[in-house]
Amino acid sequence: EIVLTQSPATLSLSPGERATLSCRASQSVRSNLAWYQQKPGQAPRLLIYDASNRATGIPARFSGSGSGTDFTLTISSLEPEDFAVYYCQQRKEWPPLTFGGGTRVEI
Amino acid sequence: EVQLLESGGGLIQPGGSLRLSCAASGLTVSDNYMSWVRQAPGKGLEWVSIVYTGGATYYASSVKGRFTISGDNSKNTLFLQMNSLRAEDTAVYYCASAYCSGGTCYPTYFHHWGQGTLVTVSS
Numbered sequence: 001e002i003v004l005t006q007s008p009a010t011l012s013l014s015p016g017e018r019a020t021l022s023c024r025a026s027q028s029v030r031s032n033l034a035w036y037q038q039k040p041g042q043a044p045r046l047l048i049y050d051a052s053n054r055a056t057g058i059p060a061r062f063s064g065s066g067s068g069t070d071f072t073l074t075i076s077s078l079e080p081e082d083f084a085v086y087y088c089q090q091r092k093e094w095p096p097l098t099f100g101g102g103t104r105v106e107i
Numbered sequence: 108e109v110q111l112l113e114s115g116g117g118l119i120q121p122g123g124s125l126r127l128s129c130a131a132s133g134l135t136v137s138d139n140y141m142s143w144v145r146q147a148p149g150k151g152l153e154w155v156s157i158v159y160t161g162g163a164t165y166y167a168s169s170v171k172g173r174f175t176i177s178g179d180n181s182k183n184t185l186f187l188q189m190n191s192l193r194a195e196d197t198a199v200y201y202c203a204s205a206y207c208s209g210g211t212c213y214p215t216y217f218h219h220w221g222q223g224t225l226v227t228v229s230s
Binding site for chain 1: 144151152153154157165166167168201203206208213215216217218220221222223
């Protein structure tokens with residue numbers, strides 16, 4: 001099973017700042033990685049697929065990079081609505097499809 | 108607009124059974140790759156099961172042999188039959204459909220999600 005480790009667990013930032021979130025895979029997943037955003041009481045929302053492609057309707061301030069085992073989600077300038085929990089997910093080797101433990105972005 | 112609406116959750120004793128439903132509108136369940144993902148209270152996301160358009164099904168090892176994913180074309184509804192429930196199955200269960208863009212679908216990326224239904228396994 002591919003294990004995804006996200007860091008940091010919590011990121012404390014202010015609106016307008018840049019957020020950099022990390023996801024590390026226990027073995028190469030090539031570019032088969034997605035990022036999701038989840039706000040309290042809501043379902044997750046797909047942001048990025050195949051490591052660097054924005055999903056439909058996702059603002060340009062969200063960008064993904066990386067391949068192999070190390071990936072980054074960058075939010076270029078935090079908006080108030082971006083404070084949430086972010087998860088990475090791999091699809092390279094499955095079952096099982098696996099998620100990281102999440103990074104909370106808080107004010 | 109795609110909408111997925113889960114139902115069927117509730118409080119159930121260990122060893123019991125539940126069937127979750129996910130009623131879809133704006134997409135055809137049988138034409139899409141559909142999944143169940145769960146989230147234990149205060150925890151992260153855990154993939155449970157997927158059904159492909161051709162009918163192939165896959166499960167997480169933690170539920171294999173106990174859970175069954177299926178669809179009803181006439182009702183445009185996805186189901187998750189859960190048997191031999193355990194305390195560790197307690198979670199909000201989401202149904203989700205695959206991400207499709209530009210004529211390409213990615214079965215194992217989750218795009219549209221329901222609001223979730225809570226399953227509590229406790230005596």
